């Protein structure tokens with residue numbers, strides 16, 4: 001209860017629960033060596049080109065950043081051209097993480113009585129930010145961890161303004177196969193924005209994976225981030241690609257200097273380091289196959305993933321397993337905020353970190369550690 005008159009849509013919210021930090025875990029459990037496989041970060045760190053560019057920019061920190069992101073947007077235009085997409089800077093919006101762009105989108109589109117449609121479970125920020133903005137949030141259950149496109153479309157009505165899908169989705173790691181993504185886009189009125197959140201785009205390699213950019217529709221808005229494959233989660237940088245009129249409205253609700261000066265230069269330098277991102281993606285693909293198979297061999301159910309994490313179904317309450325792993329210095333992610341009480345989401349680390357995870361999971365499977 002509060003003495004303040006909190007907006008009802010905010011009063012009813014649960015706050016976002018981040019992955020447990022390494023330092024806090026060390027302190028609480030008296031451990032020296034802790035690994036974090038909880039927040040889908042890149043275990044290989046940032047590009048050295050990014051850290052050099054950031055170091056060089058430090059002496060200019062007394063200046064405000066370039067609020068238009070001129071150079072970074074040009075770097076992104078080149079980056080997208082190399083992927084076969086011709087875009088102009090006015091089709092791009094920059095965010096303090098892609099998370100912030102989701103908030104801009106919801107702020108720009110929510111009106112009284114409007115609804116947005118999401119699959120569930122999907123990234124928990126969608127319902128939190130959507131509700132905070134004033135949307136009625138319609139959660140459409142995934143089927144076998146996958147989006148059910150027909151059901152999504154059935155929940156769309158005259159007051160729907162926005163549909164958001166994770167592609168690949170967090171926390172399931174699944175994606176929407178090309179014909180289904182096409183069907184989803186085809187089934188929406190052209191005044192409804194379809195946000196295709198591609199935070200894990202770089203990691204997806206399924207033959208029938210298709211970026212939302214390939215839909216080439218004015219009402220499709222694609223969201224990407226440098227927090228994952230580019231290893232810059234701490235810097236906070238994401239970008240959105242969409243119709244320039246829509247981007248113009250997002251810029252109206254954007255704060256003037258939302259992307260900081262270090263993110264502007266670090267991001268641009270990072271985009272140039274294709275070798276770094278390619279290595280990160282290659283190593284992830286190898287570990288994804290190896291770790292997925294090993295977890296399944298321990299007798300746990302593994303959801304096929306196209307991302308840098310895997311959702312594991314233990315078919316019994318997962319918190320004791322989370323605690324048992326934590327005591328062995330391995331931080332994973334509880335899934336209760338996603339209504340998955342028998343699951344943990346586990347990010348892939350370096351090969352050595354993953355070996356340690358597998359040893360810890362082995363003790364849980366054998367019952368040598370009570371879980």
Ligand SMILES: Cc1ncc(COP(=O)(O)O)c(C=O)c1O
Pocket residue numbers: 039040096097098099100123166168169170197199224225226227233236237238
């Ligand atoms: C699906 C999805 N979208 C967006 C984000 C937000 O990422 P960021 O704000 O770091 O760009 C995340 C982060 O975990 C995510 O999983």
